[in-house]
Amino acid sequence: xxxxxTVFLKEVTENLRDKKxxxxxxxxxxxxxxxFFAIMMGFIIxxxxxxxxxxxxxxxxxxxxxxxxxxxxxxxGMVVKDAPADxxxxxxxxxxRAVLVIPADYATHWxxxxxxxxxxxxxxxxxxxxxPVARLTGxxxxxxxxxxxxxxxxxxxxxxxxSPVAVAERDIxxxxxxxxxxxxxxxxxxxxxxxxxxxxxxxxxxxGERERQSLEPLLVNPASRAEIVLGKLGATFGFAMVSMxxxxxxxxxxxxYIPLDRLGxxxxxxxxxxxxxxxxxxxxxxxxxxxxxxxxxxAKSYREAxxxxxxxxxxxxxxxxxxxxxxxxxxxxxxxxxxxxQNVLIMALARGEAVALVDFALSFGASLxxxxxxxxxxxxxxxREQLAVSA
Amino acid sequence: xxxxxxxxxxxxxxxxxxxxxxxxNDGQITGLLGPNGAGKTTSLRMLYTLMKPDAGQVLVxxxxxxxxxxxxxxxxxxxPDSRGLYKRLSSxxxxxYFGRLHGLDDALIAQRTLALATALEMGDxxxxxxxxxxxxxxxxxxxxxxxxxxxxxxILDEPTNGLDVMATRAMRRFLHQLRDEGRCxxxxxxxxxxxxxxxxxxxxxxxxxxxxxxxxxxxxxxxGESNLEDAFVKAIGTEEGLMA
Numbered sequence: 199x200x201x202x203x204t205v206f207l208k209e210v211t212e213n214l215r216d217k218k219x220x221x222x223x224x225x226x227x228x229x230x231x232x233x234f235f236a237i238m239m240g241f242i243i244x245x246x247x248x249x250x251x252x253x254x255x256x257x258x259x260x261x262x263x264x265x266x267x268x269x270x271x272x273x274x275g276m277v278v279k280d281a282p283a284d285x286x287x288x289x290x291x292x293x294x295r296a297v298l299v300i301p302a303d304y305a306t307h308w309x310x311x312x313x314x315x316x317x318x319x320x321x322x323x324x325x326x327x328x329x330p331v332a333r334l335t336g337x338x339x340x341x342x343x344x345x346x347x348x349x350x351x352x353x354x355x356x357x358x359x360x361s362p363v364a365v366a367e368r369d370i371x372x373x374x375x376x377x378x379x380x381x382x383x384x385x386x387x388x389x390x391x392x393x394x395x396x397x398x399x400x401x402x403x404x405x406g407e408r409e410r411q412s413l414e415p416l417l418v419n420p421a422s423r424a425e426i427v428l429g430k431l432g433a434t435f436g437f438a439m440v441s442m443x444x445x446x447x448x449x450x451x452x453x454x455y456i457p458l459d460r461l462g463x464x465x466x467x468x469x470x471x472x473x474x475x476x477x478x479x480x481x482x483x484x485x486x487x488x489x490x491x492x493x494x495x496x497a498k499s500y501r502e503a504x505x506x507x508x509x510x511x512x513x514x515x516x517x518x519x520x521x522x523x524x525x526x527x528x529x530x531x532x533x534x535x536x537x538x539x540q541n542v543l544i545m546a547l548a549r550g551e552a553v554a555l556v557d558f559a560l561s562f563g564a565s566l567x568x569x570x571x572x573x574x575x576x577x578x579x580x581x582r583e584q585l586a587v588s589a
Numbered sequence: 590x591x592x593x594x595x596x597x598x599x600x601x602x603x604x605x606x607x608x609x610x611x612x613x614n615d616g617q618i619t620g621l622l623g624p625n626g627a628g629k630t631t632s633l634r635m636l637y638t639l640m641k642p643d644a645g646q647v648l649v650x651x652x653x654x655x656x657x658x659x660x661x662x663x664x665x666x667x668x669p670d671s672r673g674l675y676k677r678l679s680s681x682x683x684x685x686y687f688g689r690l691h692g693l694d695d696a697l698i699a700q701r702t703l704a705l706a707t708a709l710e711m712g713d714x715x716x717x718x719x720x721x722x723x724x725x726x727x728x729x730x731x732x733x734x735x736x737x738x739x740x741x742x743x744i745l746d747e748p749t750n751g752l753d754v755m756a757t758r759a760m761r762r763f764l765h766q767l768r769d770e771g772r773c774x775x776x777x778x779x780x781x782x783x784x785x786x787x788x789x790x791x792x793x794x795x796x797x798x799x800x801x802x803x804x805x806x807x808x809x810x811x812x813g814e815s816n817l818e819d820a821f822v823k824a825i826g827t828e829e830g831l832m833a
Contacts, residue, residue, distance in 0.1 A: 204689040208678070215677040411673030415731065418637050418669060419690040420662040583640050 205429025395441020624830025
């Protein structure tokens, strides 16, 4: 049997017998992302639907000052609640999200045909105030428009003089593209899954082997260092890849249960997406396996390697965060940048857009080239004398 | 047969090995005696090609370790200073792993494992996971693993370290068996009594150099001491780092 294959099989067997590794790499790693995602999405959707469908309840201060306005608001479905003793305090203590204040001079101004002011009290730092405030403001503006139309009509003019320009919005994003925004951290969660999936293997096969004092006997065998490293890299890659694919499948299942259609969105997370995204990730997972092996090989102990690799985990966040803050238009050069290209292209796939073969090939090729360079460095490290000796 | 010629190895300014030459013949047990830190382990590590000597030559059955390190490793069975096992694998699986790395097929590995398990009296532990093994059980597994490919030359770095009396005696019997099979057995130790009891030839190392070499009789003659242990101490110049 080929020595690399022998090493690979032994590392896989040994690690499959380790409960901690199996749980972390094959259960926690792949499920963490989708579960986190499903819970968050469920939360967001419930909240959005809640705020849109729940009756709007607003305490009104000085309701007696504008009975017509209040009656109209009630007709529109708003529930008028009694004025709190201290409106500011009610907002601050979050007892109310928005309070409508109608000043005593409202009627005077109204009758004089002047602009009558009403106030909407709210706390902009309270996320939950946004929807009720927007709905209340919308209602008040609607009342204003209605009244101006009536006044203009009373003077024998058409209502259109009040709106010389009418704006009609038309959203051309498909339901799947609209969902793309929500999916912007899908690539990161996949990358994270792959990273976590391989991490324990990378540590166990390098720093772990040193700590157990089994590296020196291993290196006395006639197998070449390159063969030994390839076997170890292969095992790390295998675990990471399985972990990442499980993660994709878990996402596909999670999307079955997230009621995105109620937000007018759709995610087609089928076998086609899983396979294409999986294929795009293959060379990147190789890059991670090599990188983790290199870093872990420098560590003197299991714990030290764990610390280094946890820090290294911040690296794949970089492009995801940049793209989340500053979404860039996909350009060809991006496809040649490992990590960035997977982010951009998997996003495009998730949005249901076509990915050109050239982008696919560039991403795969560039990442594979990087993986080969890093793999070569890992082999070089295993040629160092100190590696086996300084245990 | 193992031959080293004028080996040198320095770590920074520390000369760990400073011109070591000796020979270990087939059908003999050769002991490398020296206090802790004398350069025994470093010499052996250069011998089994884990380290490259700064200068000097290593020949195993006439093969130069510098020219063909893989060929040398094929002819050696090595119990190194660190002898960690894979604790999630059974004793048998540990042995099989190394057998496969030597390119043996599984049938041959099974046959060799049976022979070694019998010789080392490890029948009751062979299929147990090595986690929780006693020191003696660990060393037995490590030796079986090192000898699975039936090497002509056997190198053991402090093989009785940490063993109890029973295990030490079993180990000595096993080394004699290896010698009687015509193998070249080379082991290092800092325990004088052990070297005296076991060895056909003794190489005494101190401060990175060979200070005396020969059969027990030759060593007594060279130093003018009738007691072998006195001869060791006289050759090294101090008792420090040695054990009776």
